Amino acid sequence: MSTSHVLVVDDEADIRALIQEILSDEGYVVTVAADAEEAREAREVGDFDLILLDIWMPDTDGITLLREWSDEGDLNCPVVIMSGHGTVDAAVEATRLGAFDFVEKPLSLAKLLRTVEAALESADKQSRSAYAALPSLLAPVGRSKLMQGLRERVQQYAHHEAPVLITGEPGTGRSAFARYLHALSKRADGPLISISGASLTDSNVEEQLLGSETDGDIHAGAFERAAGGTLIIDELTDLSAAAQRILLAVIDDQSFRRAGGRGSQRLDARIVATAPINFEANIDRGELRRDLVAHLSTLTVRVPPLREYSEDVPELLAHHVDKLVDSEGLMFRRFSVAAQNRLRNYPWPDNVRELKNLVRRLLLLETSGDISLAEVENDLRATEPVNEPLVKQDLLSLPLREAREQFERAYLQQQLVLCDGKVGQLAKRVGMERTHLYRKLRSLGVDFKSLGVDD
Numbered sequence: 001m002s003t004s005h006v007l008v009v010d011d012e013a014d015i016r017a018l019i020q021e022i023l024s025d026e027g028y029v030v031t032v033a034a035d036a037e038e039a040r041e042a043r044e045v046g047d048f049d050l051i052l053l054d055i056w057m058p059d060t061d062g063i064t065l066l067r068e069w070s071d072e073g074d075l076n077c078p079v080v081i082m083s084g085h086g087t088v089d090a091a092v093e094a095t096r097l098g099a100f101d102f103v104e105k106p107l108s109l110a111k112l113l114r115t116v117e118a119a120l121e122s123a124d125k126q127s128r129s130a131y132a133a134l135p136s137l138l139a140p141v142g143r144s145k146l147m148q149g150l151r152e153r154v155q156q157y158a159h160h161e162a163p164v165l166i167t168g169e170p171g172t173g174r175s176a177f178a179r180y181l182h183a184l185s186k187r188a189d190g191p192l193i194s195i196s197g198a199s200l201t202d203s204n205v206e207e208q209l210l211g212s213e214t215d216g217d218i219h220a221g222a223f224e225r226a227a228g229g230t231l232i233i234d235e236l237t238d239l240s241a242a243a244q245r246i247l248l249a250v251i252d253d254q255s256f257r258r259a260g261g262r263g264s265q266r267l268d269a270r271i272v273a274t275a276p277i278n279f280e281a282n283i284d285r286g287e288l289r290r291d292l293v294a295h296l297s298t299l300t301v302r303v304p305p306l307r308e309y310s311e312d313v314p315e316l317l318a319h320h321v322d323k324l325v326d327s328e329g330l331m332f333r334r335f336s337v338a339a340q341n342r343l344r345n346y347p348w349p350d351n352v353r354e355l356k357n358l359v360r361r362l363l364l365l366e367t368s369g370d371i372s373l374a375e376v377e378n379d380l381r382a383t384e385p386v387n388e389p390l391v392k393q394d395l396l397s398l399p400l401r402e403a404r405e406q407f408e409r410a411y412l413q414q415q416l417v418l419c420d421g422k423v424g425q426l427a428k429r430v431g432m433e434r435t436h437l438y439r440k441l442r443s444l445g446v447d448f449k450s451l452g453v454d455d
Contacts, residue, residue, distance in 0.1 A: 004120055005029045005047065009039040009062070010054040010082065015107075019052060022109060023116065036060035050119050051079045055094070063094055070098050078119040082107070106332060108322040139180055140173060141319045142312030146304055153301060158184035163251070163271045163296045165236070167279065168303030171353030174274040175234055177303055182230040187270060190229030195222050197238030205243045206259045209250070213261035223256050226269035236275040236296070237282045248292045271296065306348040306355065314340045316352065320359040330363040338373040346380065409444045416446065 006028050008019045016032040023030045031046065033039040035057050042048075055062040062081060069075045081094040081102035094102060100119045103112055140147055157164055158181050166174045175194065182192050200208055211221030222231055233239070239247070250256045251271065255264045273296045282288035306313070317335050325332045335343070348354055361379055362371050412430070419425040423441070427434040 003027060003029050004049040005031070006116070007031050007033065007039065007042055007046075007048045007051045009033045009036070009051065009057070009065075011035055011057045012054075015054070015082075015105075018107070019112070022112065026113065028116075036062075036065045039065065048077050050077055050116060052082055052116075053079055053099075054082045056084070063097070066094055066097050066099060078122055080115055080119055108326045109319065110323055111326050140177065141316050142309055143315065144309040144312050146309045147312060150301070150303070154181050155184055157181060157299050157301065159186070160299065161270055162298040163273070164299045164301060165293070165297040166272065166274045166301045166303060167277050168274075169277055169305045169351055171351035172303040172305060173352050174303050175232065177301060178230075178232045178234075178272045178274060181272060182232075182270075185230070185270070187229050191226055192230050192232070193222050193226040193269070194232040194234055197233060197235040197243070200239060200243040202240055202242045205240065205246060209243070209246055210256050211258040211261075213258040218258065218261075221256075221258065223250060223267060223269055224258075224265060228268055229270075231269040231271050233271065233273040233296075236273045236293075237279050237288055239288075244289045244292050248289060248295065251292075251295045277302070306351045310344050310348075313344045313346075313355070316355055317343065317359060320356050321363065324356075324360055324363055328360075330360070331366050331368075333363060333367070334370050335376075336370040336372055339371050339376045342373055342376055405444060408440070409446060412441060412444065412446055416441075 006023055008016055008023075008030060010016050010019070010032075011034055013034070016034070020030045020032055031042050031048070033042050036059055039051075039053075053062045053066060057065075060068075066075075066079060066081075069079075075098055078100035079094075079098065081099045082105060083102055084105045100122060101115050103115050139151055142148075154177060164178075164181060166177050168174045178194075179192065182188060195208065206212070207219065207221060209221050209223060211224050212219045233247070250267055254267045256267060257264050279288060279293070283290050283293060306316075314335070317340060321332065321334070324330050343355075343358075350357075358376075358379055362375060365375070367375075412426070415430055416423075416426050419429055423437060424434060427437045430437070432440070
């Protein structure tokens with residue numbers, strides 16, 4: 001099946017370029033036209049699978065052009081109308097003339113892609129690359145090399161059947177990556193079942209995972225409900241010993257038996273598990289079975305914290321604004337350049353989840369105009385976390401002297417731990433004269449005597 005060909009008709013050059021870039025990235029072939037005359041010429045020389053048509057244009061408006069094509073019986077592909085807030089009534093009129101749907105400006109990327117996909121499906125002309133639109137909506141946002149490489153790895157893993165272990169800090173979107181993996185896999189048309197590790201107690205784990213069978217009355221468990229699809233075990237470190245034992249046995253045998261049942265059922269679900277970045281500590285403490293992790297980590301994905309790809313923060317802000325405006329009907333507002341730059345340098349201790357919550361709070365204010373630096377600063381102060389490690393501390397919110405002291409205190413405390421509490425070794429490690437270092441430690445309130453004896 002050939003790639004879908006889309007004609008974009010809009011007199012605004014910026015809008016044409018934006019839509020062309022977005023749809024081209026999704027694998028579509030895109031032709032642009034600045035007015036009705038160029039649109040007519042484009043249709044004379046080429047066939048299109050979809051037309052995105054603006055209403056207001058200088059020579060002939062979109063409604064008139066659509067009526068022209070309809071009256072001539074020349075409308076052989078779906079048309080999606082693009083309208084501003086003041087032209088919704090005209091857009092509704094366009095649907096009566098045969099338009100498939102309409103999208104409002106300013107355009108929401110998510111809604112635009114969904115509408116394009118639905119329009120192409122309605123005409124039964126969607127290509128393989130167009131089917132990638134839905135997984136693309138689930139794909140992690142970001143153009144940094146780090147995120148591009150991560151998407152490529154997930155895309156490669158999607159073609160395999162082996163279990164996958166996805167690790168990362170809280171709030172990084174590990175479960176979202178699991179859903180993205182499923183959407184790209186050959187199991188995408190099958191069920192996606194997600195079960196929280198903490199929900200599996202000793203009293204319910206057998207019925208929840210294996211299912212039950214009593215006098216012919218069958219209750220399907222998670223393995224059975226996920227047949228033909230993917231089973232996500234969310235937060236592996238929350239699994240009880242009984243849940244770990246059952247999960248390991250099913251993976252080993254590639255089969256399971258319902259509680260109270262007689263016959264075995266074949267395991268036909270790909271298992272994807274998520275775990276915190278420091279899950280090895282749970283293994284060392286005997287809380288997590290090493291053999292279970294070995295089975296589940298045939299393929300591994302590390303989802304990085306947001307501070308490692310901070311260049312993507314502006315794009316993430318715009319993405320979540322679009323998403324929340326579309327899904328929750330919140331007022332559309334852009335982040336000012338100053339606000340974006342501030343947030344690029346914020347450490348995001350709770351990662352993408354924190355970013356999304358910040359966007360929601362600021363949109364709920366329902367204030368007009370761009371989101372200012374002052375609004376962002378007020379929100380960050382109101383939600384400032386406490387007792388975070390240095391890498392997650394928002395030093396930019398502090399006066400210079402206080403920020404310097406906080407950095408020095410955290411830096412020397414960590415270095416002192418690495419030196420087993422020996423100030424002599426610390427002096428050599430950090431390049432300071434010992435007497436000056438003693439004074440510095442005392443002034444910062446670092447209790448070096450409790451960490452070890454000096455050499």
